[in-house]
Each structure stands twice: as structure tokens, then as C-alpha cells.
Amino acid sequence: MATNWIAGAERLGDGTIGGAMDLPKAGARVVWHTTESGDGDAAFKSVANYLIQNGSEPHILYDPSTDRIGQFGPLNESARALRNDGSSRTNRVGKVCIQIEVLARAKSPFTKTWKPGPNFRKLMGAIRSWGVPDAFPMGNPPAYPGASRRDRAIWLTTAGHYCHSNIPGNDHGDPGSISPKALFDAAPVGKPGVPVFPGKQYFKAGADNAHVTQLGKQLVKKGYGRFYAVGPGPRWGEADRKAVQAFQKAQHWTGSDADGYPGPTTWKRLFS
Ligand SMILES: [Zn+2]
Incomplete structure (x- = not known):
């Protein structure tokens, strides 16, 4: 069963942020963002409020320093953290397009200093429940500032994990050069000894x-x-x-x- 609401995640806002996907046959995917803010509970609250007021909610808000997780809307509907690519509604590409805002700054990749815990494992479990493979189809996350790779053909056809710096029609460079290995290793599937399903x-x-x-x-x-x-x-x-x-x-x-x-x-x- 695919997960729409992550058990135990704090509900943020009224739970309605988007709607049906435009291109459900494109693979299931994730988009990583950073909030370009500090972390901790005060930032968590103020950033959540800002995203709601601004109408730019992702699905998930995650604090890498405390493992705190909040959710704005169901994973099977679109979120609002991307700009359109011309007439293509990027937020609605994929079977799911799970968007995650991490309380961090792109120039300091959060996977170097984070403390992932049970909530991160739940998040990865929900992502994998949709069949998102443990892979970044456009390669390693681009460093910030200065780098990006926005390949429209890959984006429109390939399941996996993406960065905001990979999305066509967008100009943001977050989340910086986070480590795919660190992300996937922080949430091994099942008990020790069970390798991660590759996709x-x-x-x-x-x-x-x-x-x-x-x-x-x-x-x-x-x-x-x-x-x-x-x-x-x-x-x-x-x-x-x-x-x-x-x-x-x-x-x-x-x-x-x-x-x-x-x-x-x-x-x-x-x-x-
Ligand atoms: Zn972003």
C-alpha cells in the first residue's frame, strides 16, 4: 500500500495544497529543496507559516537537526513548491511528485551535518511505497552556487529523486550537493541485512x-x-x-x- 499521509507527521495547514497529477504515467519522483533558513523549532514554525501564506507549500517540511517532520498535503496530490516550465505544470509531473523542504542552506549540504532518525526513515518508507527508486536520474545533486542540470527529457520520463536545481523552467539552485548515499543509507529497508530495493x-x-x-x-x-x-x-x-x-x-x-x-x-x- 502506498502512503498518502505519513503516520506521526505533524499536520501543517489545512491539508489541501494541490490536486490530481497531470502526467501520472511519468515515473514516481521526489524533489528536494532547502528553505535557505536556519533549523530548530522556531524556524520550523516560521517557515511553515511562510510557505502557507505564500501558497508555495511542499508536501513535507523536515528539520535535519532534530528529525522533526511535518506534512502539508497528501502525497498522491500535487504540491506547490515549483514554478511551471512554460505551460507544463512541473508540480504535477509523475505518478507522484513528492516535494520536501529541508530546513537548511544549499551552500552547506545538510547531509554533512544532519541527524536523521525514525521520522526520516518513515519519510523514505513513504517515498519507496510509491515505487520511487533510490536513484538521482540527473546524477549527483549539483553544488550551490553555480551548478545545475535541467534536462527536460529526463524529467518528463524518469522515476527517481531530483533537486530543485534539476527542474526545467526553474532557476533555484537548492538543495546543493547533498549526498544520495547518505540519504538512502540513513533509511535501510527492513531489518539489517535486507538490501535496499534498487528500483x-x-x-x-x-x-x-x-x-x-x-x-x-x-x-x-x-x-x-x-x-x-x-x-x-x-x-x-x-x-x-x-x-x-x-x-x-x-x-x-x-x-x-x-x-x-x-x-x-x-x-x-x-x-x-
Ligand atoms: Zn526549492
Whole structure:
């Protein structure tokens, strides 16, 4: 089940900030921002009020110094922290476009000094529940000031994490060069030893990557080696799909839950 409201997040404002997505078939994504302010409870309150008065609410306000989290609106609707790209309503691109304002400054990347805790893990859990892969499709977050990369074709087609400095039609340079590894490592999936699900795009026709090998080896370990004449190896193939499907059926899953393509739930169960 995908999460719309993060359990335990403080509700900010009246809970209505946007509406339906314009391009729900574009991949699920996240956009990271920094508020260009200090952190702490006083800043949390004043920035939340400012964003509401200004009509530029993200979904989430997060304090990296205290792990405090607030939520302005449901994750399955649009937020308001981006400018349009011409006539394209950037806030409404994607299955979801989860926008996060972090109480920090772009010139001092918050992942160097932050103290993520249970609320950050809940946030990442909600993000992953929508199938957002642990990846930044435009590469490492651009440093501030001076750098940006705004590739419209990638933005309109690719699931994953983005920075405000990646969004076409926008000129802001936040959140600076935050570390993707720090973000993803701060919220391991499940118990220790369960690797983070890398994303569905690594397991499809034409895929050739180390995650496929990792998946295949685990399937062999769990007793599904009979599907492999050779391997398992890095190239996704019918043997992988059949082995995954047999594993899924063994969980009594049916239909699209047993199509042979792993998602976060299959991954977690397989590696638990
Ligand atoms: Zn921003």
C-alpha cells in the first residue's frame, strides 16, 4: 500500500495544497529543496507559516537537526513548491511528485551535518511505497552556487529523486550537493541485512546490472535454482522472471503480484 499521509507527521495547514497529477504515467519522483533558513523549532514554525501564506507549500517540511517532520498535503496530490516550465505544470509531473523542504542552506549540504532518525526513515518508507527508486536520474545533486542540470527529457520520463536545481523552467539552485548515499543509507529497508530495493527499472528486458545477479543468487539460495541452466548473471532473462514468479506464487500472491517482476515487497520478502 502506498502512503498518502505519513503516520506521526505533524499536520501543517489545512491539508489541501494541490490536486490530481497531470502526467501520472511519468515515473514516481521526489524533489528536494532547502528553505535557505536556519533549523530548530522556531524556524520550523516560521517557515511553515511562510510557505502557507505564500501558497508555495511542499508536501513535507523536515528539520535535519532534530528529525522533526511535518506534512502539508497528501502525497498522491500535487504540491506547490515549483514554478511551471512554460505551460507544463512541473508540480504535477509523475505518478507522484513528492516535494520536501529541508530546513537548511544549499551552500552547506545538510547531509554533512544532519541527524536523521525514525521520522526520516518513515519519510523514505513513504517515498519507496510509491515505487520511487533510490536513484538521482540527473546524477549527483549539483553544488550551490553555480551548478545545475535541467534536462527536460529526463524529467518528463524518469522515476527517481531530483533537486530543485534539476527542474526545467526553474532557476533555484537548492538543495546543493547533498549526498544520495547518505540519504538512502540513513533509511535501510527492513531489518539489517535486507538490501535496499534498487528500483523496478533494473529488472526488465534488456537490463544488465549487478542487481540482477544479486537477485538471482538470492533466488538460488532460497531454492529456486532449478530455473537457471546457467548463471545467475547480470543480464535479465526469462530464467530470472520464472524464478521470481515461482517465489511470488509460493507466497500465495496472484495476478500482477506474481508476474515475475520484483517490486519492493518481493525484494523484502526474498531477502528477509
Ligand atoms: Zn526549492
